[in-house]
Amino acid sequence: MATQNKAADATPETLHRIFTVPEAPDSTLSKIEQEISQNLNRFLQNHIAASDRSLADIESDFSDPTIPEDPAFVSDHTQFLLDKLVAQSVHTSSPRFIGHMTSALPYFLMPLSKIMIGLNQNTVKIETSKAFTPLERQVLGMLHNLIYGQDDAFYQSWMHSANHSLGAFCSGGTIANMTALWVARNNVLKPDGDFPGIHKAGLFSAMRHYGYQDLAILVSERGHYSLGKAADVLGIGRDQLISIPADGNNRICIDALEEKIVELNQANIKPIAIVGVAGTTETGNIDPLNALADIAEREGIHFHVDAAWGGATLMSNNQRHKLAGIERADSVTIDAHKQLYAPMGAGMVLFKDPSLVASIEHHAEYILRKGSKDLGSHTLEGSRSGMAMLVFACMNIISRRGYELLIDQSIDKASHFARMIDAHSDYELISEPELCLLTYRFVPQRVQAALAIASDEQVDLMHDLLNDLTQFIQKRQRECGNTFVSRTRLTPEQWQRRTTTVFRVVLANPLTTHDILHEVLEEQARIAQQSEFAYPRLMTLAESILKAC
């Protein structure tokens, strides 16, 4: 049991060692690390079993709120983490995990991550980040260029300018969206004569000064939930996040938006932003961005595009036309930890006009001094890691053309899966993929036949049972751990906007094969028959309808 470099007792010597001496090459930690270095996928396959331990059971391993008095051996604790945490975590990089936006990571990110964490830079200020500051500004420049494609002179002027910012790195899309709306709100309620601006005087004073009845943010009903949270945090209020109906393809209805704007103008309610979605979290659809830009320009409203998911599509010259108009947005959110294949924690917001961030600029005595290039002067967060390094590495090692292939493949795969669902007699495609997301559900052939001739009431009843069944299948499938899809609720036009529970699939993982997709359908059909309630009732009901006919 003897291992070197253990921290058996908390003494100054053992503690000193923790900060200096590396693990012995034959320690558990070293072995695990080597295994991961050699093949992350094999490591994950061996260590993340299809475990059917219940959450309550797992919780029992994590139930002691006491900080241990005495130190654990590094190797012992690593073994604990391996058994109780790693083995019970979710294999997000598995090609069979196609339910959320976390995919396999390129292997080169593992060792680079270790360097990034070892360097422990803090990008809030140059003094703790030095070269990481220009690096981060360059990555923001690259993404800005991808969206807005300004000329060289533009980037040479603004990319490294102390008092400007092409955007901000964030922990994720939520903070990115919040930052964009913060900027938009502060620009609407900006300093004016004696009024010092909302940033100083607050929203209440600002509203009294400007005389608006209220504020609003406009977005389709398919907008991400972070926008509601941002509306809450920014003091605008969730009810003032005005939800505009989406059409049958989950895209904002322009007419409904126009009507709402007229209504708001008449009521003296000031929209601080129109948010375009590219693409929606649930179905991957993209709003008509040019039409939104036209309206925003005409009305003088900040135009933000939430491309947290779809922004990566700009990498493909074959697909980027789907986001036409994004270059007219005042601000854009992109998550590099989604389809740019960076690890969790790499959100970004980009600003068309590098001066726009002036409305949120702030300083302090010990850092972020005026004229300094400290990145923290224009971010909602304070201390931040050097995550930009990993995005930078992806840009260089994968390259634009590499991303194009990845994006094109993922969209092709989604299209293939959609046709597979169409061709299968027991499934119904709910949303056609525009990017690599689609939704569908299991509807046995006989039920489909019955639905075609059923009365409205009977359809309602079958619909409820189908919703139960979809939920049952998704939960059981998740618990089995062989494959994973997520689920959500939509209101599809083909079902007269009935609330419909659906499977949601994201096909971003390059390792997901057609065979796996086939397997998913097979497994779901199998699980359906294990349902003791919804499935038999549904079949009985369908038969009785078909018989009556």
Added chain:
Amino acid sequence: MATQNKAADATPETLHRIFTVPEAPDSTLSKIEQEISQNLNRFLQNHIAASDRSLADIESDFSDPTIPEDPAFVSDHTQFLLDKLVAQSVHTSSPRFIGHMTSALPYFLMPLSKIMIGLNQNTVKIETSKAFTPLERQVLGMLHNLIYGQDDAFYQSWMHSANHSLGAFCSGGTIANMTALWVARNNVLKPDGDFPGIHKAGLFSAMRHYGYQDLAILVSERGHYSLGKAADVLGIGRDQLISIPADGNNRICIDALEEKIVELNQANIKPIAIVGVAGTTETGNIDPLNALADIAEREGIHFHVDAAWGGATLMSNNQRHKLAGIERADSVTIDAHKQLYAPMGAGMVLFKDPSLVASIEHHAEYILRKGSKDLGSHTLEGSRSGMAMLVFACMNIISRRGYELLIDQSIDKASHFARMIDAHSDYELISEPELCLLTYRFVPQRVQAALAIASDEQVDLMHDLLNDLTQFIQKRQRECGNTFVSRTRLTPEQWQRRTTTVFRVVLANPLTTHDILHEVLEEQARIAQQSEFAYPRLMTLAESILKAC
């Protein structure tokens, strides 16, 4: 030049390899990784040279805003990162880097970080984090227990409860403070009769409903700049972050606070929170938390303690009395990436009452469903990494007694340095250390003598020159890269609150020795004499004053 596993062209095959095949054992990346594993400190010492390249020069390496069309070889790009980024980054873990709150990291965090990043969990929801969810809840429980010390029954009831939360993991202290104030604001302007609450109706409607003239946040003038940012974001306004004078020890003046509260009450301005600082970013001093708690209780105001820095002190039974009263706070911010020695990106906010977060609870269709244990229902951020794992490992491997030693040592070291400065004829201690932070400046002995007899005007003049000199020394010292201290501006009582530029030192790195501290003073005295403006003028002025006397 041939290396295996290169991504020479963007083809489906090379891309597939990026996601599966590890680096060859003799590749640059593998060699670097091994080097880091073997000894991070030696790696950093070898690779982070004391570089005096100017920022403008470094920027030239990061000036191309074009995403490369074609892929780089992994090894080539790694070499680029090594030469241009790593070599030009800041050696934050150096024992000679004593200017900011980034210290050496325990070595076991490097391989664990790789596991954490490789697992790529997203803790916003159970479906992408599973065991990481109870783990994160346990870490929050441990910190809650450290602060509030509730009984076992309390933690068994609330730690894993779906509709409650002992706190939230955040990317850093800024988001933690913002979350606490968001909760406080929403609880002050909560639903009331027909009024649906600020979270729905927004701040403007809320103010009209409650009839307040304005809102306020109360904190000492030494409060962290993130509070001003939070006041801006939350729509309260920076001017409504009321700055209460601090005493000669940088602690909030209770009398001044009492007076201000009377004034606000008379003006019908509602304070949403009193913020206690433990300790201040610039000097490490701790507000009288019990006195603040008394006032907050009496007035029914949310009491938040910003212990981003000082919270770790609670680990030491010898020092925790300095934070007496923190257990009466409604919410507390602690950064694990400060003196809990976790990597950047591990902030936390803890709530005394696990129901308090109800005011910011939110849901979505595809995740965060009501009754789920998804952590994202109570966080300001959305998608987040499994950073809690690293904090958990620190708690177990360092242990409470280990932290106690680290904290005690750091405070002893600061005290030793203070005595060293006192004993040195050419230095002046500005703030006595309460934790492991102190501030001082270089004042040559003859200047000290002159200051003692100078007129007010002469003192002003010498003070200005000293400020210039301090800035000169700190900048030059940073550029030389041998040792690093930061600088800030204070208004010390002993100088009649003249604005005083000072060196700021944070002695958190366990590897910093007394010899290094001695070296810092030697180096600064040497640099002072290189000043072509401030130093000679100061000396001439001092001599003329002394002569005239």
